[in-house]
Each structure stands twice: as structure tokens, then as C-alpha cells.
Amino acid sequence: MVRPDSSNTITPGFKDPVLQSQAAFRIVMAALAEPGVWHAMPGDVVPPPGLSRPAALALLTLADFETPVWLPPAVRTGPAGAWLRFHCNCPLAEQPSAAAFAVIDGSDPAMPPLSAFPIGEDSFPDRAATVLVTCKARDGGAKAILSGPGIKTVRTVAPAGLPPDFWRGAATNALAYPLGLDLFLVDATHIMGLPRSTRIEGAF
Amino acid sequence: MSFAGSTSSEVDYNYAYLDEQTKRMIRRALLKAIAIPGYQVPFGSREMPLARGWGTGGIQITAAIIGPTDTLKVIDQGADDTTNAVSIRRFFERTAQVATTEVTSDATIIQTRHRIPEEPLTARHILVYQVPQPEPLRKLEPSERETRNMHAWAEYGLMHVRLYESIARFGQVTTTYDYPVHVNGRHVMAPSPIPKFDNPKMHNADALQLFGAGREKRIYAIPPHTTVKSLDFDDHPFTVQTWDKPCGLCGATDSYLDEVIIDDAGGNLFVCSDSHHCETRRASGHRGTMLGEAVGAKLAGDTAQGGRST
Amino acid sequence: MYVAVKGGEAAILATHDLLAERRRGDPAIPELSVAQIREQMGLAVARVMNEGSLFDPDLASLALKQAQGDAIEAAFLLRAFRTTLPRFGASVPLDTAAMHIERRISATYKDLPGGQILGPTYDYTHRLFDFALMANGSRPKPAAEAATRLDTHMPRVPDILGTEGLMEPEVPPPGDPKPADLTREPVAFPVDRDLRLQSMARGDEGFLLGLGYSVQRGFGGNHPFAGEIRMGAVAVEFVPEELGFAVDLGDITLTECQMINQFGGSKDIDPQFTRGYGLAFGHAERKAMSMALVDRALKARELGEAATYPAQQEEFVLYHSDNVEAAGFVEHLKLPHYVDFQGELELIRKIKAERVATAAAAAGTHKEAVE
Numbered sequence: 038m039v040r041p042d043s044s045n046t047i048t049p050g051f052k053d054p055v056l057q058s059q060a061a062f063r064i065v066m067a068a069l070a071e072p073g074v075w076h077a078m079p080g081d082v083v084p085p086p087g088l089s090r091p092a093a094l095a096l097l098t099l100a101d102f103e104t105p106v107w108l109p110p111a112v113r114t115g116p117a118g119a120w121l122r123f124h125c126n127c128p129l130a131e132q133p134s135a136a137a138f139a140v141i142d143g144s145d146p147a148m149p150p151l152s153a154f155p156i157g158e159d160s161f162p163d164r165a166a167t168v169l170v171t172c173k174a175r176d177g178g179a180k181a182i183l184s185g186p187g188i189k190t191v192r193t194v195a196p197a198g199l200p201p202d203f204w205r206g207a208a209t210n211a212l213a214y215p216l217g218l219d220l221f222l223v224d225a226t227h228i229m230g231l232p233r234s235t236r237i238e239g240a241f
Numbered sequence: 242m243s244f245a246g247s248t249s250s251e252v253d254y255n256y257a258y259l260d261e262q263t264k265r266m267i268r269r270a271l272l273k274a275i276a277i278p279g280y281q282v283p284f285g286s287r288e289m290p291l292a293r294g295w296g297t298g299g300i301q302i303t304a305a306i307i308g309p310t311d312t313l314k315v316i317d318q319g320a321d322d323t324t325n326a327v328s329i330r331r332f333f334e335r336t337a338q339v340a341t342t343e344v345t346s347d348a349t350i351i352q353t354r355h356r357i358p359e360e361p362l363t364a365r366h367i368l369v370y371q372v373p374q375p376e377p378l379r380k381l382e383p384s385e386r387e388t389r390n391m392h393a394w395a396e397y398g399l400m401h402v403r404l405y406e407s408i409a410r411f412g413q414v415t416t417t418y419d420y421p422v423h424v425n426g427r428h429v430m431a432p433s434p435i436p437k438f439d440n441p442k443m444h445n446a447d448a449l450q451l452f453g454a455g456r457e458k459r460i461y462a463i464p465p466h467t468t469v470k471s472l473d474f475d476d477h478p479f480t481v482q483t484w485d486k487p488c489g490l491c492g493a494t495d496s497y498l499d500e501v502i503i504d505d506a507g508g509n510l511f512v513c514s515d516s517h518h519c520e521t522r523r524a525s526g527h528r529g530t531m532l533g534e535a536v537g538a539k540l541a542g543d544t545a546q547g548g549r550s551t
Numbered sequence: 552m553y554v555a556v557k558g559g560e561a562a563i564l565a566t567h568d569l570l571a572e573r574r575r576g577d578p579a580i581p582e583l584s585v586a587q588i589r590e591q592m593g594l595a596v597a598r599v600m601n602e603g604s605l606f607d608p609d610l611a612s613l614a615l616k617q618a619q620g621d622a623i624e625a626a627f628l629l630r631a632f633r634t635t636l637p638r639f640g641a642s643v644p645l646d647t648a649a650m651h652i653e654r655r656i657s658a659t660y661k662d663l664p665g666g667q668i669l670g671p672t673y674d675y676t677h678r679l680f681d682f683a684l685m686a687n688g689s690r691p692k693p694a695a696e697a698a699t700r701l702d703t704h705m706p707r708v709p710d711i712l713g714t715e716g717l718m719e720p721e722v723p724p725p726g727d728p729k730p731a732d733l734t735r736e737p738v739a740f741p742v743d744r745d746l747r748l749q750s751m752a753r754g755d756e757g758f759l760l761g762l763g764y765s766v767q768r769g770f771g772g773n774h775p776f777a778g779e780i781r782m783g784a785v786a787v788e789f790v791p792e793e794l795g796f797a798v799d800l801g802d803i804t805l806t807e808c809q810m811i812n813q814f815g816g817s818k819d820i821d822p823q824f825t826r827g828y829g830l831a832f833g834h835a836e837r838k839a840m841s842m843a844l845v846d847r848a849l850k851a852r853e854l855g856e857a858a859t860y861p862a863q864q865e866e867f868v869l870y871h872s873d874n875v876e877a878a879g880f881v882e883h884l885k886l887p888h889y890v891d892f893q894g895e896l897e898l899i900r901k902i903k904a905e906r907v908a909t910a911a912a913a914a915g916t917h918k919e920a921v922e
Contacts, residue, residue: 054261055255055256055261056256056308056309058261058264059307059308062305062306063306066275066306066449067449069276070275098265098268101262103266159393159394160390160393163270167272185425186466187466187467189445189466214277215427217276219273219276232276233277234278254635255635260635283738285736285737286737287634287734288631288634289631290631292627292875292878292882292883293875293883294880294881294883295879295883295886317886318889318890324563324886325886327560328563331560355890355891373880415898418891418894418895419891436890436891437894456876458738459737497893499890499893500889514890
């Protein structure tokens with residue numbers, strides 16, 4: 038665990054943690070229950086540099102002293118690391134394998150592969166990480182066809198600015214079901230769920 | 242050691258009773274439950290001010306998800322005015338200042354014990370089940386270590402053997418409630434003690450279904466549009482209960498009926514278990530054959546007394 | 552719609568009023584004060600604190616008053632309050648060797664450093680009514696001061712055996728991890744001793760007594776000696792992160808029991824004495840002793856013994872010793888179950904009708920055959 042630089046001023050989190058985290062959770066839960074649907078995450082929280090607003094809101098809502106959070110090294114040691122330590126009291130994991138939550142950034146070529154994060158155990162598949170993947174835009178990228186729980190027939194999504202090989206990694210992740218990571222894609226304003234139960238097809 | 246406030250009669254509890262750390266823990270468990278439909282996620286079930294076995298799992302889930310814009314409906318045995326449904330509804334009125342309703346379509350969260358409402362649920366609903374025994378294999382194998390392994394390896398042969406044994410003895414599967422289901426083609430799951438009549442409503446439903454077992458400390462879920470198949474055999478397909486008579490009060494022929502004993506000579510009457518469904522039908526002019534009789538009028542009248550709108 | 556158990560908020564509120572009336576009893580009789588319960592019902596208060604998992608004699612007394620003396624209901628009240636309390640951290644491990652002894656006995660040595668201190672106990676009373684207590688106002692004569700001051704050094708008996716290498720050593724698991732807390736985290740089996748002890752510390756005294764007794768009678772096969780039972784005040788210390796040194800939070804009264812058991816040894820372990828440990832809030836010897844017996848029985852797996860009996864099976868003990876959970880689930884049978892019962896009724900009628908039809912058909916066939 039690292040002690041991030043907290044010399045900069047830490048910006049505020051939720052004004053009303055009880056009701057704002059409840060509202061944010063309902064969006065996150067709906068997103069995971071309907072994979073492939075983008076949900077707006079409104080709110081007056083200004084995220085620290087390195088975190089999108091949906092990722093910041095999700096972590097404020099879900100992370101605490103029991104959940105190590107893995108951040109890209111530059112983000113971890115910057116204001117975002119200090120912000121999460123202050124508001125969530127969460128440990129910051131140095132190794133992806135220790136993460137309960139993680140944020141990876143599609144624009145950063147040095148991201149660890151999805152397979153670096155814990156996917157749970159045969160007897161306890163729930164002991165797997167939840168990974169928030171930051172992308173540039175909700176549309177304009179390679180098409181992926183999603184099916185499975187939460188999807189009536191199929192859903193097609195095409196987010197832009199994902200890490201290279203993301204869809205191949207996500208499709209492989211789904212093959213390990215019931216083990217696997219649970220993913221959320223986030224852009225500047227929206228969040229989309231991609232749990233391990235979602236089957237992924239496409240030309241990648 | 243004592244602490245400040247211990248002599249005060251009023252203690253300031255958090256919104257929806259649970260503290261925020263507990264809500265986060267439950268919320269994290271809910272997300273894993275949704276990601277692995279039908280798999281039982283262990284969670285740090287808290288002591289609650291209501292007794293174990295009286296809905297503490299469902300109450301903890303509701304408390305972790307509910308907000309001021311929700312409308313809550315609570316049913317027990319399909320009815321809104323059973324004692325424990327009233328007690329749980331009061332609990333959330335007091336602790337979460339939330340609007341409550343008996344009208345299924347007005348609700349956003351429905352907490353239930355033993356029934357799924359007759360009116361089809363929609364994407365606006367979240368159905369929260371109270372679960373006494375989350376482990377569908379427990380009656381076959383008392384050890385948690387063993388049943389956890391059976392789920393890990395999808396070893397469900399024992400369950401099929403048990404169902405088939407009852408066919409061999411009785412010519413049919415003799416499980417009438419808490420009838421095991423296979424979820425998303427992977428996990429065998431206890432649907433809680435709903436009658437098997439309700440099992441088909443779980444399959445590819447539009448609503449999110451959440452299950453809480455407080456005493457046994459497990460949470461599980463079925464996302465919308467998820468396959469839920471009641472276990473059966475090619476030569477003995479799954480069937481649901483049917484009744485020879487319609488509801489005595491509203492004449493419904495497609496709802497789950499409860500039997501009411503009306504005298505001590507074996508006289509009986511069948512009435513809808515879903516109280517809101519029955520009232521709605523009667524309000525729109527449907528009349529059962531017993532509604533004109535004294536006993537029917539009394540039953541229907543009782544309802545009005547217990548009923549309430551918000 | 553009709554419901555067999557008529558609800559309605561008015562009816563429920565009326566039960567609350569009736570209960571308050573019943574709890575108070577005859578208003579002509581003076582009301583019990585919480586302080587009276589705390590001072591004069593100390594053993595009941597201790598039981599409620601143990602099973603309620605909270606050391607707070609005032610609240611435990613209030614719980615007893617509110618619950619009309621029902622220990623399980625009182626423990627339930629205490630637990631439902633405890634669960635909402637914020638956690639500031641864990642205390643420094645308590646040092647029972649430094650206990651301010653009120654009572655300390657050993658059944659394994661006639662005399663030992665510090666001596667046998669009998670203290671306040673029913674052990675040597677004759678269970679004959681003291682009818683003088685029927686009349687209030689009696690004041691017991693003060694107990695005589697001991698001729699000599701108690702020894703400040705009261706080593707724990709298993710520690711004495713330990714120096715000779717005859718007692719199974721108590722070593723923390725590798726890395727000395729923080730003990731688990733089953734009130735915060737779900738239990739996964741198999742469990743380590745920290746969880747077993749926590750579960751028993753809050754477990755039902757009667758259930759553990761029965762299990763401990765079963766071990767003694769042969770459903771467990773251990774041969775226990777009461778190595779030591781001690782009761783008295785122990786200091787609770789806490790190290791706030793910002794201070795970095797221990798602060799004394801006050802004293803709590805504890806009862807500790809260490810049972811000594813024979814162990815014939817196994818392939819990997821030499822023959823030695825093994826230990827069963829019990830610890831309880833307040834003066835609660837029966838609880839501490841029962842816990843120590845079952846603790847030893849539950850070591851079966853670690854010691855390579857066959858776990859054939861209930862007291863040796865951790866899932867059985869942990870899942871069933873919690874009386875608040877058990878009471879809730881047993882009493883939930885009072886809730887309506889008529890939806891499920893209707894399903895069973897329908898099934899039994901159907902099977903019966905089918906059997907009658909089959910029998911009639913068979914009789915018909917038989918008749919044809921005869922003709």
C-alpha cells in the first residue's frame with residue numbers, strides 16, 4: 038500500500054453521502070442488471086484528475102476500508118489517490134491481484150491486462166474484482182454484440198477509446214463464467230455494465 | 242463501560258436503519274449477485290431489530306437500495322395486510338420516510354414473502370424476496386462445505402435423483418413450494434418458499450429480482466431477462482397447481498388460491514392469495530359466486546378494513 | 552382479500568399496549584429500577600451481556616426490564632442496538648494474567664502460587680430458601696477481610712504446565728492476523744479457532760452446557776480437568792492511531808476457564824495436555840466452563856481426531872448455538888404459511904384421489920378376471 042501525495046487540497050466528495058450514494062448505487066445496479074445500456078450519472082461531485090465522474094461516484098458509493106482499490110500508478114500517486122483515501126478510507130492496491138475495485142484507462146497504453154485482476158475462486162466466485170474501464174466516447178468504436186442475463190435478445194455497443202485488445206480480453210473473461218471480472222465502462226458522464234455473465238461476440 | 246446516550250430513550254438511527262458501511266457491504270454483495278445469477282453471495286448479515294426468520298434478509302436488501310423517491314409495497318402470503326407485512330412496511334415508513342402502497346403497479350420496490358404478485362412485473366419494479374433457506378441442496382446435504390463444492394462443480398445429480406425418487410414413489414414430483422430452479426443454465430437456486438405456481442413468473446422477467454437470507458447470511462439475484470428453468474424430466478415435465486373452482490370473491494381462474502374453511506363440516510371457499518389482485522378485479526366489476534353470501538361479504542369487507550391507500 | 556392472520560396497524564399497536572401493561576404488572580407494586588436489576592440480578596445481566604455481545608451492564612439491565620426477564624429477548628435487544636454502533640477499532644488483547652482476582656480455583660493442584668481464592672459463589676451453599684429475603688430491608692453482614700492480602704502474582708495454571716512443555720502451546724496463526732468477526736463478515740467453513748471462540752462467547756449458555764455435558768458423558772471422549780477458573784476485573788486498553796500508545800478505557804469483569812484435557816498424541820504430535828478455553832463477561836462460570844469443553848472438542852480436526860459427535864462438528868456448533876437466530880427461526884413458524892400449506896393440501900388430495908382411482912381400476916380388472 039502506498040501513501041499518496043496529499044499536499045494538494047482535496048476536493049469535496051458527496052454533500053449528502055447517505056442519499057447521494059443511494060442514488061448513485063441505484064444507477065450502478067441498474068447498469069449491471071442491464072448490460073450494454075449507458076446510464077447517465079449526474080451529480081455535483083467534481084472528480085479529481087484521473088477519474089471520470091461516473092468512476093468517482095461509483096467508488097465513493099462502493100469503496101471503503103475493506104476494499105483495496107487499484108489505480109494506474111500516475112493516478113494513484115496524484116490527487117485522485119489522496120481523494121479516494123480521504124473520502125473512502127480505502128487502501129490503494131499496488132498489485133492488480135490485490136484489487137477489489139480497479140480503474141483502468143483506455144488512453145493509457147501501459148494498462149495491465151484484464152487477466153491481472155482476481156476472478157474469484159471456484160467455491161467463491163464473488164471474490165472477484167470489479168473493474169471500471171475509462172473510454173473516450175459511447176460510440177464510434179468497434180462493434181460488440183452482447184447477450185445473456187439482463188439482455189432480452191442482443192445489444193450492440195461500440196464504445197470508442199478502449200484499451201487495445203479490450204474486447205478480446207472481455208470475451209475471454211466471460212468464458213471463465215461463473216468466475217470472472219465484472220466490468221463497467223465509463224466515459225465522462227455515463228456508465229455501462231458488463232458483468233462476467235454477458236456473452237460477447239464481434240470481429241476482434 | 243457505557244457510552245453517551247445510553248440513558249436516552251431516543252436513538253438517532255441512520256436513514257433506512259443500516260449504517261453506511263453496512264449498506265456499502267450489502268451493495269457490493271448485490272452487484273456480485275447480479276453478475277452471477279443464482280449464486281449465493283455470502284454477506285455480513287447484521288443483527289436487525291426484527292427477528293431472524295421474519296424477513297431480516299429482505300429488509301437488509303430493501304434498506305440498502307431504498308431512497309426517498311421509491312414507493313414500497315410489502316406482501317406476505319400475497320397479502321398486504323398480514324401482520325408481518327404491516328410490521329415491515331411500518332419499519333420503512335419510520336426509518337426511510339418512504340411512500341408505501343398496496344397497488345402493485347405503483348410500487349418501485351416490492352418486498353415479498355412466499356408470493357410473486359399476479360400482475361406481471363415490469364422494468365420499474367425491483368422484487369425483494371425474504372428467504373429462509375437459500376441453499377436448495379441443504380435438505381440433501383447438511384454441510385455447507387459440501388454444498389458449496391457441489392455448486393462450484395455444478396454437481397446437481399443428487400437433486401435430480403431426489404426429484405426422481407418422488408416420481409417413482411408418488412408418480413409426480415412432490416415439491417409444491419420452494420421448487421428448485423436452474424438459473425442462467427448454471428446455478429441451481431432456491432426460489433424461496435413461493436408456490437411452484439409462481440416459478441414461471443421468474444423466467445425472463447422484466448423486473449430485477451433480489452433474494453436476501455438474513456439468518457443464513459446469503460444474497461442472490463436474478464437480473465431481468467434471465468433464464469429460470471424449474472427442474473424437471475422429459476417424461477415428467479414441470480406443471481403448476483390448478484384449481485377446479487374460481488376465486489369465490491372475484492371469479493379469477495388464473496390466480497393462486499387459498500382455501501378458507503367456512504364451517505366445521507368441511508365446507509370451504511377458495512379465494513385469491515394476492516389481495517391487491519382480487520380487490521382490483523372486484524373494483525372493476527368481477528364478482529365471484531360467494532361474494533353475495535354472508536361469508537364472502539365478510540371476507541371482502543375485512544379486506545376493506547385492512548386495506549389502505551397512500 | 553381475506554387473510555387468516557388479521558393484520559392492520561391498529562391491531563399491532565394494540566399488542567404493544569397490552570405488552571407494556573403485562574410488562575409492568577400490578578401498578579400497585581413499585582416499579583423495578585434498572586439500577587436494581589444491575590445491582591441485584593448481576594448473573595442475569597452477565598448472561599444478557601454475553602449472549603448480546605456487548606459489555607454494558609446498564610443497557611443489559613434495561614433489556615431485562617423491557618423483556619420481562621426473558622434472557623433471549625433481552626440479548627436480542629442488546630444485539631439490535633450493538634449492530635448500529637460505530638467501530639473505532641479493537642482493544643489491546645486483554646491480559647487475564649493481570650486480573651484483579653475475586654475468585655480463582657484450580658481442580659488440578661491442591662495449592663499453587665497465589666492460592667485458591669473461593670470468592671462469591673453458590674458452590675458451597677445449600678440450596679435451601681432464605682425466607683428472610685421474602686421480607687425486604689435485610690442488609691447482609693459485611694464479609695470479613697482476608698487475614699492476608701491476596702498475592703499479586705496469580706499465574707494461570709496452563710502457563711505453569713507450559714513451562715514444563717507438558718501443555719499444548721498457544722501460538723497465534725502465522726502472521727498473527729486480526730481475529731475474524733462473525734457479526735461483520737460471513738463465515739466460510741472450515742473455520743479457525745478465533746471464529747469458534749467468538750461464536751461460543753455469544754452462544755446460548757444452555758445449548759453449550761448441553762454440548763459440554765455430552766462431551767463429558769462420552770459423546771466426545773475427552774477427559775477434562777478444570778485447570779483453572781478465575782473471575783475478576785481486567786483493564787481494557789486501546790491504542791488510538793494518532794497517539795501511538797495505550798490508553799486505559801476502564802475495567803470489565805470477566806470469567807475465564809481453562810480446561811486441561813488428555814491427549815494421547817498422534818503421528819505428528821507428542822502426547823501432551825491440550826487446552827479448552829472459555830471466556831465470558833461478568834461472573835459466568837457455567838458458561839465459561841461449557842465453552843471450554845466445546846472449544847476442546849472442536850479442536851478434533853486440528854488434532855487429527857475423528858469428529859464423530861455433535862460437539863466436535865464446527866458447522867453444527869456454530870450454526871446452532873446462536874439463540875437469537877434460533878429463536879427467530881423457530882418462532883417464525885408463527886407467521887402465516889398458508890400459501891405453502893395450500894400447495895401441500897392440493898398435492899395430498901391429488902395423490903389420494905389417484906390412488907383411489909388406481910385401486911378402483913385394479914378392483915375392476917380383478918373382477919373381470921374372476922368373471
